[in-house]
Amino acid sequence: xxxxxxxVAKLAGxxxxxxxxVLNNRGYLSEETKKKVNKAMKELNYQPNAVARQLFRKKTNxxxxxxxxxxxxFFGELVAELEPRLFKAGFKVFIGNSMNDPEKEKAYLRELIxxxxxxxxxxxxxxxxxxxxxxxxxxxxxxRIINKDIPVISSxxxxxxxxxxxxxxxxxxKFIVITDGPLSLxxxxxxxxxxxxxxxxxxxxxxxxxxxNFSWSIEKKKRSIEKMFQKFPTxxxxxxxNDIDAAMVWQTAEELGIEVPADLKIIGYDxxxxxxxxxxxxxxxxxxxxxxxxxxxxTLLQRISGENIICEQVLPVxxxxxxxx
Amino acid sequence: xxxxxxxVAKLAGxxxxxxxxVLNNRGYLSEETKKKVNKAMKELNYQPNAVARQLFRKKTNxxxxxxxxxxxxFFGELVAELEPRLFKAGFKVFIGNSMNDPEKEKAYLRELIxxxxxxxxxxxxxxxxxxxxxxxxxxxxxxRIINKDIPVISSxxxxxxxxxxxxxxxxxxKFIVITDGPLSLxxxxxxxxxxxxxxxxxxxxxxxxxxxNFSWSIEKKKRSIEKMFQKFPTxxxxxxxNDIDAAMVWQTAEELGIEVPADLKIIGYDxxxxxxxxxxxxxxxxxxxxxxxxxxxxTLLQRISGENIICEQVLPVxxxxxxxx
Numbered sequence: 065x066x067x068x069x070x071x072v073a074k075l076a077g078x079x080x081x082x083x084x085x086v087l088n089n090r091g092y093l094s095e096e097t098k099k100k101v102n103k104a105m106k107e108l109n110y111q112p113n114a115v116a117r118q119l120f121r122k123k124t125n126x127x128x129x130x131x132x133x134x135x136x137x138f139f140g141e142l143v144a145e146l147e148p149r150l151f152k153a154g155f156k157v158f159i160g161n162s163m164n165d166p167e168k169e170k171a172y173l174r175e176l177i178x179x180x181x182x183x184x185x186x187x188x189x190x191x192x193x194x195x196x197x198x199x200x201x202x203x204x205x206x207x208r209i210i211n212k213d214i215p216v217i218s219s220x221x222x223x224x225x226x227x228x229x230x231x232x233x234x235x236x237x238k239f240i241v242i243t244d245g246p247l248s249l250x251x252x253x254x255x256x257x258x259x260x261x262x263x264x265x266x267x268x269x270x271x272x273x274x275x276x277n278f279s280w281s282i283e284k285k286k287r288s289i290e291k292m293f294q295k296f297p298t299x300x301x302x303x304x305x306n307d308i309d310a311a312m313v314w315q316t317a318e319e320l321g322i323e324v325p326a327d328l329k330i331i332g333y334d335x336x337x338x339x340x341x342x343x344x345x346x347x348x349x350x351x352x353x354x355x356x357x358x359x360x361x362x363t364l365l366q367r368i369s370g371e372n373i374i375c376e377q378v379l380p381v382x383x384x385x386x387x388x389x
Numbered sequence: 390x391x392x393x394x395x396x397v398a399k400l401a402g403x404x405x406x407x408x409x410x411v412l413n414n415r416g417y418l419s420e421e422t423k424k425k426v427n428k429a430m431k432e433l434n435y436q437p438n439a440v441a442r443q444l445f446r447k448k449t450n451x452x453x454x455x456x457x458x459x460x461x462x463f464f465g466e467l468v469a470e471l472e473p474r475l476f477k478a479g480f481k482v483f484i485g486n487s488m489n490d491p492e493k494e495k496a497y498l499r500e501l502i503x504x505x506x507x508x509x510x511x512x513x514x515x516x517x518x519x520x521x522x523x524x525x526x527x528x529x530x531x532x533r534i535i536n537k538d539i540p541v542i543s544s545x546x547x548x549x550x551x552x553x554x555x556x557x558x559x560x561x562x563k564f565i566v567i568t569d570g571p572l573s574l575x576x577x578x579x580x581x582x583x584x585x586x587x588x589x590x591x592x593x594x595x596x597x598x599x600x601x602n603f604s605w606s607i608e609k610k611k612r613s614i615e616k617m618f619q620k621f622p623t624x625x626x627x628x629x630x631n632d633i634d635a636a637m638v639w640q641t642a643e644e645l646g647i648e649v650p651a652d653l654k655i656i657g658y659d660x661x662x663x664x665x666x667x668x669x670x671x672x673x674x675x676x677x678x679x680x681x682x683x684x685x686x687x688t689l690l691q692r693i694s695g696e697n698i699i700c701e702q703v704l705p706v707x708x709x710x711x712x713x714x
Contacts, residue, residue, distance in 0.1 A: 134459045135469030137663055144460035147486050156500055159484045161472050175481055282666065311667045338462055341607065342636045342667040 067108045076104035081211060087200060127364065128158040128176035130169060131187040132278065135161075137307065137336035138353070139187065142206065145357035146185060153365060155182065162188035163279055170195055177201065183364045186210070202367035204360050209250045215367070217360045217377050218252045224349040224381040225259030228303045228331045231347070233267055235389050237301030237329045240264065241292065243276045243313070244305045256305050256333065272296065276309050285309070289316045300328055307332035307339045307348055314346070314388060330388045340384065347386040352379045392433045401429035406536060412525060452689070453483040453501035455494060456512045457603065460486075462632065462661035463678070464512065467531065470682035471510060478690060480507065487513035488604055495520055502526065508689045511535070527692035529685050534575045540692070542685045542702050543577045549674040549706040550584025553628045553656045556672070558592055560714050562626025562654045565589065566617065568601045568638070569630045581630050581658065597621065601634050610634070614641045625653055632657035632664045632673055639671070639713060655713040665709065672711040677704045 073080045078097060085093055086101040104110070127150050131139045147157045158181065160172035169188050173195040176184065183202040196203065196210050203210065207218045232240050242260045245253075257273065264271040274292045276285055289312050293299070304310035310332030314324055322328050332339075335350035359377050366373045398405045403422060410418055411426040429435070452475050456464045472482045483506065485497035494513050498520040501509060508527040521528065521535050528535065532543045557565050567585045570578075582598065589596040599617045601610055614637050618624070629635035635657030639649055647653050657664075660675035684702050 133469045134472075135466045135662055137462070137465075137667075140462075140465035140663075141460045143484070144458045144486055147459075147484060148488075151485065151497075151500075156483055157485075158481055159468070159472060160476065160482075161469055163473075172476075175476075282662075308663065308666050315669060337460055337607075338465075338633065338663070339667060341633050342462075342664060344640060 067110045069110075071108055072101065072104045072110050075108060076100040081213070084200070085213060123182050123368075124180045125155050126158060126181040127155045128160065128172070128181045128184045129186075130160045130162050130172050130176075130184065133161040133163055134159070137339045138334040138351070140338065141336045141353050142187065142357060145354050146361060149357060149361040153361065165279070166193060169193060183368050185360050185364055202364060204364045204367065206356060206360055207251055207253055209252065212375075215363050215373050215375050215377070216252065217356050217363065217379070219351045219356060219379045219381045221252050221255035221381075222259045224333065224351075225256035225303075226263055227381065227383055228256070228333070228349050229260045229263040231383060231389055232301040232303060232329050232331060233263070233269070235325070235329055238269060239272075239296065239299045240269065240301035240303060241272045241274050241296055241299050242303045242305065243274050243292070243309050245278050246275060249278075253305065256303075260303055276304075278306070285312060286316070289313055293317075293320060293322075302328065302330045303333075304330065305333045307334045307336070307343070307346060310346055310348065310388075311343055324388050332388075335384045343386075345386045345388060346384075347389040348384045350382050350384045352381065355379050392435045394435075396433055397426065397429045397435050400433060401425040406538065409525070410538060448507050448693075449505045450480050451483060451506040452480045453485065453497070453506045453509045454511075455485045455487055455497050455501075455509065458486040458488055459484070462664045463659040463676070465663065466661045466678050467512065467682060470679050471686060474682060474686040478686065490604075491518060494518060508693050510685050510689055527689060529689045529692065531681060531685055532576055532578055534577065537700075540688050540700050540702070541577065542681050542688065542704070544676045544681060544704045544706045546577050546580035546706075547584045549658065549676075550581035550628075551588055552706065552708055553581070553658070553674050554585045554588040556708060556714055557626040557628060557654050557656060558588070558594070560650070560654055563594060564597075564621065564624045565594065565626035565628060566597045566599050566621055566624050567628045567630065568599050568614075568617070568634050570603050571600060578630065581628075585628055601629075603631070610637060611641070614638055618642075618645060618647075627653065627655045628658075629655065630658045632659045632661070632668070632671060635671055635673065635713075636668055649713050657713075660709045668711075670711045670713060671709075672714040673709045675707050675709045677706065680704050 069080050069083050073083045078101060082097060083101055086098055129143060129146060131143060134140045134143050143159065150157050158176060162169040162172060170193055185204050185206065187206040187208055203214045205214050205216045209216060242257055244257050247254060261271040276288055293316060302313050304313055310330050314330050317324050317328050324330055332346050332348035335348045336353060356379055363373050394405050394408050398408045403426060407422060408426050411423055454468060454471060456468060459465045459468050475482050483501060487494040487497060495518055510529050510531065512531040512533055528539045530539050530541045534541060567582055569582050572579060586596040601613055618641060627638050629638055635655050639655050642649050642653050649655055657671050657673035660673045661678060681704055
């Protein structure tokens with residue numbers, strides 16, 4: 065029987081994360097905890113796996129990126145901003161499109177780890193993937209919570225949600241619906257929804273959430289948006305938490321003869337480069353994609369070289385003023 | 390002095406391509422040519438480079454993709470369609486964004502070759518890059534001519550240009566301008582322009598080309614498009630050879646108070662997934678991106694396994710009917 069991290073954790077009476085931190089000497093740990101874990105490892109004759117041993121191997125100059133899909137203006141621009149920076153720093157870049165499928169994400173992770181990448185930048189949105197816990201690879205997450213040891217780069221999602229909701233209210237909208245993905249995806253982007261709720265309540269307005277899942281097909285999204293118009297016939301504002309959904313809401317409004325912004329005000333989120341080129345009329349919250357890429361690469365390089373890093377970096381957002389609000 | 394492929398070619402009195410084909414045993418070669426080349430190699434004591442020797446090494450299960458940038462709806466979707474297919478076939482995928490810079494493309498090629506990829510799929514647009522000639526790697530090109538030994542997957546660019554121009558004329562446009570990149574980029578996409586010219590001439594109309602370079606900044610493109618409106622004040626039709634340019638032409642028309650499609654008819658090219666979501670009103674020529682990815686991966690896998698392949702595959706296009714023509 066192979067002894068696993070789990071067995072060590074159970075015998076030591078600590079969590080798997082703690083064992084992983086002891087193995088990687090990362091994060092704050094009391095001397096007592098370290099002793100307990102080391103004792104348990106000794107007792108069980110625990111051999112850290114191949115990945116752990118990788119620490120002592122030479123650099124491969126490979127970095128893996130895992131994102132839902134580059135067929136999306138936000139992730140496309142993000143990858144296009146990350147890759148040349150990594151290349152300039154001497155790294156070749158692997159890419160995986162996880163499509164928010166946990167099995168696919170796990171498969172990528174195993175492949176990338178076995179390929180001995182020097183580090184990972186991940187923006188896929190699955191939680192509780194053991195592979196992340198059991199590796200001592202340097203990892204940086206973008207807009208995603210993996211575990212508390214992995215640094216997260218994000219833009220100011222709460223501020224973005226606040227700006228969007230306040231703008232809709234300022235322009236006269238009262239029945240405002242937010243579209244968002246399922247809360248089961250662990251992402252700081254849910255702070256957009258929290259800010260929306262807080263602002264609505266502060267103005268005595270009722271918050272309403274309508275679920276649109278990022279990984280649904282276009283047809284399913286379209287039908288779902290039509291249902292939203294049926295469910296909320298007096299809706300006069302939509303805060304869509306990504307621009308593709310905002311564009312689809314706008315198109316559905318046009319099909320129904322609802323005028324934007326006169327009868328319905330719409331604000332999106334992301335404002336990626338190609339979205340601004342194709343649909344500059346969409347009012348939206350602009351994420352600083354280039355600065356996020358810069359911060360992610362900088363943090364990853366620090367982690368790879370063994371430096372201490374700041375655990376969360378939140379970059380400022382601003383409103384892109386189109387003509388939809 | 391190191392003996393190069395060039396020296397062998399000169400002594401044998403054949404082209405570098407021919408020497409490369411002899412080395413790789415690829416394409417039709419007469420016995421006489423083979424003898425000449427082998428004799429010259431022997432005389433010069435020519436040692437095929439590391440890349441050539443790679444043939445005899447074991448597979449790495451790595452494939453490199455080189456495209457201008459994934460921050461573009463067409464290339465973003467193409468990469469998103471290629472990568473999962475390659476992953477499913479057991480390959481991990483490297484990605485490089487060349488931004489149409491020949492130096493960057495060369496640097497990527499050298500890196501990928503030294504990393505011993507099993508094959509390459511390229512859609513970057515530079516010509517005469519020696520690195521492509523001197524490698525015996527399996528390569529598949531998408532919408533790009535590298536040399537006659539490398540298979541090209543493209544959609545029917547001539548048919549697309551014909552459909553676009555005929556539609557503009559059918560709807561009443563007479564002063565039609567085509568926007569296109571420089572002819573120095575060797576791509577079958579120039580057939581769109583050729584079809585435009587042929588159709589215009591067949592209708593007794595004067596073809597007019599306006600240059601917009603893919604790699605220009607947004608600001609430069611914008612200023613350039615404004616100049617196009619100044620230069621051609623009676624223009625009533627634009628055939629933009631990509632959707633981003635078409636969207637920018639439309640926005641400029643709106644700013645100038647020109648009504649689309651009443652006063653100006655606009656047709657784009659590509660019809661990528663995210664473009665159709667963001668700007669479904671744009672009439673455009675739809676490239677079969679998913680089928681192109683399928684054909685490229687299929688051909689690359691055939692090449693990697695040493696099979697003979699068809700040298701050019703042209704896939705059908707169709708019109709996406711929006712409301713801009």
